Amino acid sequence: MDLSIITYAVPFLLVGAKTTLLIALFGVGLGLPFGILVATARTSQVATIRRCADFYCAVFRGTPMLVQIFVIYYGLAQIGFIRHNAILWWLIGDSLHAAVLAVILNTGAYTAEIFRTALLSLPRGLIEAAEACGMSPWVIFQRIKFPLALRQALPSYSTEVAVIVKESSLASTITVLEITGYAKRLMSETFAIMEIFVITAVFYLVINVACLTALNVIERRLSFEPRYAR
Amino acid sequence: MEDASIMSPVLKVHELRKAFGATSVLSGVSFQMRQGEVISLVGSSGSGKSTALRCINFLETPSSGEIEVMGDAISVVQNERHETEIVNAANIRVFRRRIGMVFQSFNLWPHRTVLGNVTEALIYVLRKDKREAEETALSALSKVGMADFSHRYPSQLSGGQQQRVAIARILAMRPKLMLFDEPTSALDPELVGEVLKVIRTLAGEGATILLVTHEMRFAREVSNRMIFLHKGIVEQDAVPEELFCNPASEAVNRFLSSVISTAA
Amino acid sequence: MEDASIMSPVLKVHELRKAFGATSVLSGVSFQMRQGEVISLVGSSGSGKSTALRCINFLETPSSGEIEVMGDAISVVQNERHETEIVNAANIRVFRRRIGMVFQSFNLWPHRTVLGNVTEALIYVLRKDKREAEETALSALSKVGMADFSHRYPSQLSGGQQQRVAIARILAMRPKLMLFDEPTSALDPELVGEVLKVIRTLAGEGATILLVTHEMRFAREVSNRMIFLHKGIVEQDAVPEELFCNPASEAVNRFLSSVISTAA
Amino acid sequence: LVLMAAMGFARADDGVLRVGTEGDAPQFSMADANGNVTGFDADIANGICAELKVKCKFVVQTFSSLVPSMDKDRFDIIISGLGITDERMKKIDYSIPYATTPQYFVVPKDSPLVGLKSLAEIEKALAGKTIGVVNGTTYAKFIKKHIPTADLKTYDATTQQNSDLGTGRLDAAFGDSPTWVDFLGSPDGANFARIDVKVTGADDHEALGYGMGVGLRKSNTELKAKLDAALCEMINNGKVKAASENWFKDDYTIPCKK
Amino acid sequence: MLNDIWVLMVEKGWTLALLRGAGVTILIGVLGVVIGLASAIPLAILRWRRLPVLSQLVDAYSIVIRGVPGLLVIYLLFFGSVDWVQKIASAFGYADSAENAYPFIVGIIAIAAISCAYSVEVIRGALQAVPVGLLEAARSLSLSPRLTFFRVTLPLALRLALGGINNVWQMTIKDTSLVSVVGMQELMRTAAVAAGITRSPLLFYCLAAAMFFAMTAVSQILFNRAEKYFNRGFSRR
Numbered sequence A: 001m002d003l004s005i006i007t008y009a010v011p012f013l014l015v016g017a018k019t020t021l022l023i024a025l026f027g028v029g030l031g032l033p034f035g036i037l038v039a040t041a042r043t044s045q046v047a048t049i050r051r052c053a054d055f056y057c058a059v060f061r062g063t064p065m066l067v068q069i070f071v072i073y074y075g076l077a078q079i080g081f082i083r084h085n086a087i088l089w090w091l092i093g094d095s096l097h098a099a100v101l102a103v104i105l106n107t108g109a110y111t112a113e114i115f116r117t118a119l120l121s122l123p124r125g126l127i128e129a130a131e132a133c134g135m136s137p138w139v140i141f142q143r144i145k146f147p148l149a150l151r152q153a154l155p156s157y158s159t160e161v162a163v164i165v166k167e168s169s170l171a172s173t174i175t176v177l178e179i180t181g182y183a184k185r186l187m188s189e190t191f192a193i194m195e196i197f198v199i200t201a202v203f204y205l206v207i208n209v210a211c212l213t214a215l216n217v218i219e220r221r222l223s224f225e226p227r228y229a230r
Numbered sequence B, C: 001m002e003d004a005s006i007m008s009p010v011l012k013v014h015e016l017r018k019a020f021g022a023t024s025v026l027s028g029v030s031f032q033m034r035q036g037e038v039i040s041l042v043g044s045s046g047s048g049k050s051t052a053l054r055c056i057n058f059l060e061t062p063s064s065g066e067i068e069v070m071g072d073a074i075s076v077v078q079n080e081r082h083e084t085e086i087v088n089a090a091n092i093r094v095f096r097r098r099i100g101m102v103f104q105s106f107n108l109w110p111h112r113t114v115l116g117n118v119t120e121a122l123i124y125v126l127r128k129d130k131r132e133a134e135e136t137a138l139s140a141l142s143k144v145g146m147a148d149f150s151h152r153y154p155s156q157l158s159g160g161q162q163q164r165v166a167i168a169r170i171l172a173m174r175p176k177l178m179l180f181d182e183p184t185s186a187l188d189p190e191l192v193g194e195v196l197k198v199i200r201t202l203a204g205e206g207a208t209i210l211l212v213t214h215e216m217r218f219a220r221e222v223s224n225r226m227i228f229l230h231k232g233i234v235e236q237d238a239v240p241e242e243l244f245c246n247p248a249s250e251a252v253n254r255f256l257s258s259v260i261s262t263a264a
Numbered sequence D: 001l002v003l004m005a006a007m008g009f010a011r012a013d014d015g016v017l018r019v020g021t022e023g024d025a026p027q028f029s030m031a032d033a034n035g036n037v038t039g040f041d042a043d044i045a046n047g048i049c050a051e052l053k054v055k056c057k058f059v060v061q062t063f064s065s066l067v068p069s070m071d072k073d074r075f076d077i078i079i080s081g082l083g084i085t086d087e088r089m090k091k092i093d094y095s096i097p098y099a100t101t102p103q104y105f106v107v108p109k110d111s112p113l114v115g116l117k118s119l120a121e122i123e124k125a126l127a128g129k130t131i132g133v134v135n136g137t138t139y140a141k142f143i144k145k146h147i148p149t150a151d152l153k154t155y156d157a158t159t160q161q162n163s164d165l166g167t168g169r170l171d172a173a174f175g176d177s178p179t180w181v182d183f184l185g186s187p188d189g190a191n192f193a194r195i196d197v198k199v200t201g202a203d204d205h206e207a208l209g210y211g212m213g214v215g216l217r218k219s220n221t222e223l224k225a226k227l228d229a230a231l232c233e234m235i236n237n238g239k240v241k242a243a244s245e246n247w248f249k250d251d252y253t254i255p256c257k258k
Numbered sequence E: 001m002l003n004d005i006w007v008l009m010v011e012k013g014w015t016l017a018l019l020r021g022a023g024v025t026i027l028i029g030v031l032g033v034v035i036g037l038a039s040a041i042p043l044a045i046l047r048w049r050r051l052p053v054l055s056q057l058v059d060a061y062s063i064v065i066r067g068v069p070g071l072l073v074i075y076l077l078f079f080g081s082v083d084w085v086q087k088i089a090s091a092f093g094y095a096d097s098a099e100n101a102y103p104f105i106v107g108i109i110a111i112a113a114i115s116c117a118y119s120v121e122v123i124r125g126a127l128q129a130v131p132v133g134l135l136e137a138a139r140s141l142s143l144s145p146r147l148t149f150f151r152v153t154l155p156l157a158l159r160l161a162l163g164g165i166n167n168v169w170q171m172t173i174k175d176t177s178l179v180s181v182v183g184m185q186e187l188m189r190t191a192a193v194a195a196g197i198t199r200s201p202l203l204f205y206c207l208a209a210a211m212f213f214a215m216t217a218v219s220q221i222l223f224n225r226a227e228k229y230f231n232r233g234f235s236r237r
């Protein structure tokens, strides 16, 4: 491999990495609560809420993220009303904002599915015990359901975090200069496709290994003595 | 108000019915409890005792019937379209705040320590601050001899220890009405004696207690009245002496005689 | 061979020790069982009874000690580097084929029906064909009065019903040695009497039974010998009459006296 | 059937020249629903094949896999409007340049910028503005170098860049002449105009290169010689001019200097 | 407008092209997930059992594959191996068929490797969540480890893993678009080409999205069925 390529590309990619991290941070920070909200909506007793949430998940899990990001950035921008509404235009007018929005909406749907199964698999008795104490639904959720579901969901969710980091690369298709954005530019400048690809992948790998290891540590921290269950 | 609540029954169960699909489990159970009363619900396995307790705080929705706790009532009716309809469903939360329940299978939260299991509801339902909650919890735990285990997780406890934590979880809450589902099933005789004392103290302090038990001697000792449930209906509702000396039916008689023969 | 196995003890537990981290639970337990014997393991809650049973079929690995089942032995030693080393670990499978165990918390498989829970091991361990397995299962279920529930899932059963299925699951396997962890904790007196009968029949047919129980009357009735466990050691190992009339220590005395006072 | 469609490769026997191309670049390289390629690049390729008396076999692939695929001998040459730059020549070899398209800036019609007269003026006027270019080109480098304060946006496709022009996200866009002829002639382009300052490779060879060439593996001198000869012949006999005028309505041929 | 679409979709044959792309997508997606899942189960068991060395290897594999963009996985697999595969094939005289079939095979292998890495984590998480007591019951009945696994652990774990597997499938079917880098014309690539040269990106991307949606909608029905099946016996009432 040509070493000069590395010294040339890395400074650019480092700048891009900041943006990638920013998108991922928002994706996790807002996507997780949002996904959990949707998951609870999907287990709701009210049929309308449940159906709406189901539909949202079906759409965002069923279509490619690329299309979602295109529709949000290019598609919605065609609508005059949105262009002239300051708040909406703030949301999608700026490519970074649109990318963050798309990532949140996309990961929200996947996160919801992960937490839905986790919530459904909780032993009834534990929730009944909380209900019998007179806890409000919110407290039951916050103190019993969520902590237990989180432990069950963490392995899958850590995967989702890695996916968020990687999917954030689609932001480059709407002109956001994150890692992949810079990589594309460098590739067309130098034609050192393979080299830049590998360097880029190393960037993603480093970020993801950091995330996955952190989540692994959290998972181990949260796991209570599982042995000697009778 | 206060006076009225003392006079009126703490718990009134009226024509409680429950069916799971086609199998009818409770077919019209009615009884009342006054403040400070301890009632044992006895009957053979599968006779619907746990189901009755679970219906009282609406963990299980009855098929029909009315339940009144300290003056507030919830009734369940079947409407024209054969759907179950709960009248005054908003009271369910009120009920559960007044009622504490110990489960047959303990249902301790595996992700919380013993102390956490007990303080949880104190902090989040009774809104005590953390220190106060821990003090209350430790005193409840020491009543059942579990104060030394407060930092263990449930999975590190023996069966009897788990059961005692489940009891302490409710003791700490000091609810007006307590439902115990076989609170001594995993306890050794020494501890059964302890629980007996605790229940007597609680009753003396004005709590009302409904318990399910298979230990007839314990039931006889602890309760003011005993209710014998058989095939979903109340076969006998009497003071213990009466039940033992004067069984109302063949079923009661057979049940009690087997107690005596086992003990022989 | 056959003769020898009748003469030699079915189960020999020698200097069994078990510690969870720093807390020592069993500190040198030794006893023997001959074929057809029924022994009750009694003691206060947390004294290590369940742990002892679980060590015998190696669900829990002892810290040290030797266990011999029908002539085959497994011993656990601490080697120089303070690691636990199992000598003859291959025998664990052999042990488990000979030993059946009923758990304190039943552990029925939630995804299988009652019948499925019982036939599973018959089909896959004893290699019976499906029809035969179902017949055996149904006859075991009817011994505990659960034949009518064979198509229910465990979550649709009452506590006592679950316990009876757990018992039937083992009965159907007809193991040489059976370990029962509080087999009557959720059962009403009538059913306790039934289980008593079943255990007697099994013992009469040559099975060897080790059971943990809190019901002293039941223990007295059912067992040839009683072992009193206290703080991880065997405090007394005697025939029931002896234990009750002549307690070996203060601990045994206190334990038994509370039985009597509760019964008062 | 699906399988067959999925892998349109043939062996590099003598008599077949395998040409890698992008397939989704309007006017240059357009693959239709059946995988047949038309456009300027296709004409050049077919012309070369005719000169060399071989059959052209097109392989349509994404831009980013073209170079590695050629390295691994999946095809022999790339004809996909590749601009020749010094930077790129480190990775692949080029034939002689056969055409070059001038570049223009495009801005909203009512913008005062429309009347600017020189590159220097444009550079001053667009400082700090948002400018779009398309990936796969070297224009980004050009803008970075000449208008360093500009907020540069890179697009994967011209249509996307034009869409952002339409919604006002871009103050200006920089691209080659054929694209603009196409866009300004369409209804969407009605509100835009190009600044009449022709930017060519001559303005900055380092950033904008030396025109389009055929890409081939490094040190394949024999093939390079053949290609150069063929291209030169096509330039001289007007085939390139014909193709250019056919697709771009203008003649972008670079004279062949041996 | 409608006329334009008619010309594009029918006369220019893009409908057929999209359907052909969808066929490739489904074929690679299904094969990839099935192979990935099948190989993920044993790997997840290694992880779950914490077998020394092997477990760490699996962990490393799954972290690396999940950590790098899928595109690179395919790139490296394909461009890293195509040389010697070509040589071997030529040596045996199958050069042509190797050149034709190889991208397809690599595509499936890469997709399987990716979906496998994801599935490993999902299944391991589910295995860990199966209550120990239920396994002890099986062990004490001397069901062999293999039987315990297949009769008790796996059914219970699959119930817990179902949502995650569903997610992996939905992700994988869309990841198939990566195989376009080795020259396969799957759905997304076909749509991109069409979008580029017909200048109707919105139409073609939305069409592709609709096709993906149709595929996942069908699979969702199957997953709902499976969920019902695995949940039998769990709900009270």
Ligand SMILES: Nc1ncnc2c1ncn2[C@@H]1O[C@H](COP(=O)(O)OP(=O)(O)OP(=O)(O)O)[C@@H](O)[C@H]1O
Residues within 6 Å of the ligand: A225, A227, A228, B155, B156, B157, B158, B159, B160, B161, B186, C020, C023, C025, C044, C045, C046, C047, C048, C049, C050, C051, C052, C104
């Ligand atoms: N995983 C563990 N970690 C630490 N301590 C444990 C663990 N499991 C059990 N113990 C402790 O070991 C002791 C013996 O437990 P065991 O379950 O054998 O008691 P037991 O005699 O069966 O009691 P019970 O009659 O209440 O069932 C208890 O004090 C318990 O707290």
Ligand SMILES: Nc1ncnc2c1ncn2[C@@H]1O[C@H](COP(=O)(O)OP(=O)(O)OP(=O)(O)O)[C@@H](O)[C@H]1O
Residues within 6 Å of the ligand: B020, B023, B025, B044, B045, B046, B047, B048, B049, B050, B051, B052, B104, C155, C156, C157, C158, C159, C160, C161, C186, C188, E236, E237
């Ligand atoms: N979800 C269910 N579906 C069908 N039948 C059920 C369900 N839950 C409970 N039952 C049946 O209802 C009857 C009463 O159950 P319940 O748990 O109230 O019995 P119980 O009196 O508490 O018995 P035990 O003393 O054994 O705990 C039992 O026969 C049981 O099989």
Ligand SMILES: [Mg+2]
Residues within 6 Å of the ligand: B049, B050, B051, B104, B181, C158, C159, C160
């Ligand atoms: Mg019950």
Ligand SMILES: [Mg+2]
Residues within 6 Å of the ligand: B158, B159, B160, C049, C050, C051, C104, C181
């Ligand atoms: Mg025990």
